[in-house]
Amino acid sequence: AQSVTQLDSQVPVFEEAPVELRCNYSSSVSVYLFWYVQYPNQGLQLLLKYLSGSTLVKGINGFEAEFNKSQTSFHLRKPSVHISDTAEYFCAVSEQKGYQKVTFGIGTKLQVIP
């Protein structure tokens, strides 16, 4: 069974500063990895995903993430955040074989301070 650990429940950061949201996963097989964002009173929206290939994945809104198999990590980064990035971010993992369920982390609340 797979699991996801998001190491920070809340991350405050000043506007225009860089940010990194940390995610570690555990699985005995090859995985797909995802980052989703949830704005208040909304569902989740896919930011980016790693299925295969290049370990550096670029997503929407200027976010990127790097898959590190040896450290079982998939940290999310943005070089300069905006107020509009204030939201909750979820890391998720799924086994590659077949049609597996997706397991989510508990979420990290990003608060951008003006």
Added chain:
Amino acid sequence: KAGVTQTPRYLIKTRGQQVTLSCSPISGHRSVSWYQQTPGQGLQFLFEYFSETQRNKGNFPGRFSGRQFSNSRSEMNVSTLELGDSALYLCASSHDSMNTEAFFGQGTRLTVV
């Protein structure tokens, strides 16, 4: 292209009652997954339906059930509601499988009093 539609958006029920939530996936999507979201537990997987068959199931009691119709619309039912069932219930639709890409609805906020 219309997104995932969940109805109702808000619901208040009394302990012991039952409730049915509805999810209409994106046209052409055959997979529908349900998640329960609470502040302390995050998103917990309930079940997934594909072509009217339950394909995956999470670790929830039998009070939680679901089904999918031939047009891919899905319903989930919770019987004998408990206070702890208060949560945001999210539905996600995918073309074939959620582990490639999924689209979420806005959720149904259930409050049990």
